[in-house]
Every structure is written in C-alpha cells, then in structure tokens.
Amino acid sequence: MPQMAAWRAVKMRYPNGVGNWRPGVGSSLVARLKRNKSLTPAEYTLPKGTIRLPDPGETAVLGRALEYVTIEQAPGMDVYRFRDEVDAPKLLWSPRHKALMIFPTTEISDDLIPDLTGLDQAVGVYNDFHWGQKARGYSPFQVKDWEMVPIGMSDTVVYRSGKGTDVRDDPMGVQEYVHQHGDAVVTYVSKETDRNGTPRAVMIRGGSLDVIEPGIVN
Numbered sequence: 099m100p101q102m103a104a105w106r107a108v109k110m111r112y113p114n115g116v117g118n119w120r121p122g123v124g125s126s127l128v129a130r131l132k133r134n135k136s137l138t139p140a141e142y143t144l145p146k147g148t149i150r151l152p153d154p155g156e157t158a159v160l161g162r163a164l165e166y167v168t169i170e171q172a173p174g175m176d177v178y179r180f181r182d183e184v185d186a187p188k189l190l191w192s193p194r195h196k197a198l199m200i201f202p203t204t205e206i207s208d209d210l211i212p213d214l215t216g217l218d219q220a221v222g223v224y225n226d227f228h229w230g231q232k233a234r235g236y237s238p239f240q241v242k243d244w245e246m247v248p249i250g251m252s253d254t255v256v257y258r259s260g261k262g263t264d265v266r267d268d269p270m271g272v273q274e275y276v277h278q279h280g281d282a283v284v285t286y287v288s289k290e291t292d293r294n295g296t297p298r299a300v301m302i303r304g305g306s307l308d309v310i311e312p313g314i315v316n
C-alpha cells in the first residue's frame with residue numbers, strides 16, 4: 099500500500115471544501131506539529147503493544163475507502179491510498195466497538211441476502227447515514243482475529259458514498275467525502291499483509307468517534 103499525497107489532491111480539487119474539511123481549517127494536529135515540532139502526550143498517546151482484532155459484530159457499510167491518513171510525532175503525515183479506486187474496499191462501521199473497519203483483502207459481496215432480522219443496530223446506522231436510503235439486505239463475511247498494531251494518530255479518512263449525488267462529477271455517480279477525526283483517534287493495521295504489503299485489516303477508533311445522520315463525527 100503506497101504512501102501518496104492524494105489527500106491533498108482531494109482538498110485542492112474542491113476549493114469550497116468536501117466532507118468535513120473546509121479551506122483554512124486543515125488538520126489541527128498538523129498545525130500543531132508545524133508550530134511546536136512535537137505533540138504533547140495528551141494529543142499523541144498511542145496505546146502500547148498490540149491487540150487482537152475484535153469481532154466486528156454487525157456492521158454498516160458507509161461507502162468505499164479511498165485513503166486514510168495518520169500523524170506521527172515527527173512533523174508530517176503518512177497517507178495510505180488503496181490502489182483500485184473503482185473497486186476500493188468497503189468502509190464499515192462497527193456499532194459494537196465504535197470503530198471504522200476496512201478489510202482490503204476480504205471479499206464482501208454486493209449480492210445481498212434480503213433478510214435483516216436481528217440487524218436492527220446496523221440497519222439503523224445505515225439508513226440514517228445514507229440519508230433515508232433503506233438497507234436492502236446483508237452480506238456475510240469472515241475475518242480472523244489478526245494481531246493489530248497502532249501505527250499513528252488518525253487524521254482523516256477519504257471515502258466515496260452513495261448518500262450524495264454526482265453534482266461534483268465524482269466517479270460512478272457518488273460523492274467523495276473527507277472526514278477529519280480530531281484528537282485521540284488511533285489507526286491500527288494488522289501485522290499480517292498480502293504479498294503486496296496491504297494489511298488484512300485497518301481499524302480506526304478512539305476519542306468520541308461515532309456515526310450519526312450527518313456522517314462520521316468525533
């Protein structure tokens with residue numbers, strides 16, 4: 099998974115702002131890095147050691163994950179972009195863990211089983227997040243309890259979602275969004291990768307991260 103500067107390109111593409119990002123606001127963490135050269139412990143407190151990926155439970159599909167950005171203590175950021183934008187991995191929300199999850203190497207079918215019995219929490223999140231579009235079914239998938247490593251504080255995630263329109267000529271008729279997480283949100287990746295170095299799992303959680311009708315919030 100190469101590091102790229104696509105995050106900035108998305109911002110420059112829409113001068114009036116996109117998603118939760120607005121011109122002149124940028125990243126509060128990056129601004130502090132440039133000013134102070136380092137983050138305080140309260141602003142940059144990575145969990146120690148590794149954890150096992152928790153069972154996601156029922157999840158809601160928010161869209162397609164395009165890239166995610168982490169902040170390190172040294173001034174700067176790391177941008178991780180998924181290679182295939184057309185068939186980018188799904189961005190999932192786990193209500194059980196208040197976490198964004200991405201499984202780049204796991205097949206999650208678009209062929210849905212039209213039975214939503216027992217999935218009330220995920221269905222509620224989906225319907226609210228997609229601005230009234232109703233969930234049509236579910237797709238089962240399996241993941242392992244991979245060992246997860248915290249790689250940095252989370253700055254942003256860029257994703258495409260069908261909740262918008264094609265007013266900005268986004269690919270495949272859907273809208274691109276940039277969500278800026280704010281303080282205390284951490285990015286974890288699995289130690290295990292595929293042959294291209296892509297992690298099997300990415301998990302973003304911490305702070306007051308949540309998903310409500312307006313979108314992803316912290």
